[in-house]
Amino acid sequence: MIQEGEVFKALADETRLRVLNLFLLSEQPLCVCEIVDALKVPQYNISKHLTLLKHAGLVDVEKEGLWGYYRLKKDEPKNRAILAFLKDYLTGETFETDRRNLEVRLL
Amino acid sequence: MIQEGEVFKALADETRLRVLNLFLLSEQPLCVCEIVDALKVPQYNISKHLTLLKHAGLVDVEKEGLWGYYRLKKDEPKNRAILAFLKDYLTGETFETDRRNLEVRLL
DNA sequence: ATCTTATATGCCAAGAAGGGCATATAAGCA
C-alpha cells in the first residue's frame, strides 16, 4: 500500500493514469461504473486502483446509496502542480479513446 | 527496464529521487563516485539507478577517461515541468542531509 | 425476505523491481 507522500508510485501505473485522465477531463465526480465503462477494464480492477489513489491522497469518495462518487482532490495544495503537469503529460491514443468513451457514457 | 515515456516509474523509487535531488542542487555534472559518497549507498546500486534514469530520459552521461559524468537533461522540453515540480517536492531530512554531504564532497 | 445492482476485498499466481555480492570492463599508471 502506498504511503503518504509517495505520489509517484501512485502515478507509476498505466491504468491509474488512465483513470486520472478521465478525472482531468470531466472535472466532475465519477462513479466506479462510469470509469469501468470508459476504460473497459474489470470493475474489481478499477476499484482497487481507486482505493490506491485515495490512499495516495489524489482522489476522495462520497458514497450515495449504491454509488461511490470519486473526485480528484485538485484543490489540495500538494496536488495542484502534479495535476497540472499530468494534464499535459497524458497524451496518446489510449487516453484519447478513453476520454471519448467517457463522453459517450456521460451523455 | 523502464520504457520510453514512463517517467513516473523512474521517479517511484526513493534512491532515484535522492539522486535527482543532488542533480537539482548542483546544476553541474556529477560523477558516480560523488553521488555514492553523498548518499552513502553502494556504488553498484547507484550505477544501476543511473542507468535506469538514463533510459527514462532524465539524465545522460559523458565519459571522460575512468569517470562518467552524469547530468540532468533539464533543457529537454519533456522534463522541464516535472523537474520544476520535483524541486519543490523533494523536502525532508534525508534530502537535506544528502545535499549537505554533496556540498562537502564538492569542496 | 429475496433478488438485483454497485462496489470492495481477500486470495493466488505471475512478473517486476530492488538490494547484495561478485565479477567484468576499461582507462590510467608503475
Added chain:
DNA sequence: TGCTTATATGCCCTTCTTGGCATATAAGAT
C-alpha cells in the same frame, strides 16, 4: 605487463505490484 581505480553488469533472492477470480458487503427494489 601487471596493478589500481571508476564504473557497469549478471545472478540470486526477497519483496512489491498487478491482474484474475470469487466472494463479501450493502443499498434499493419487488
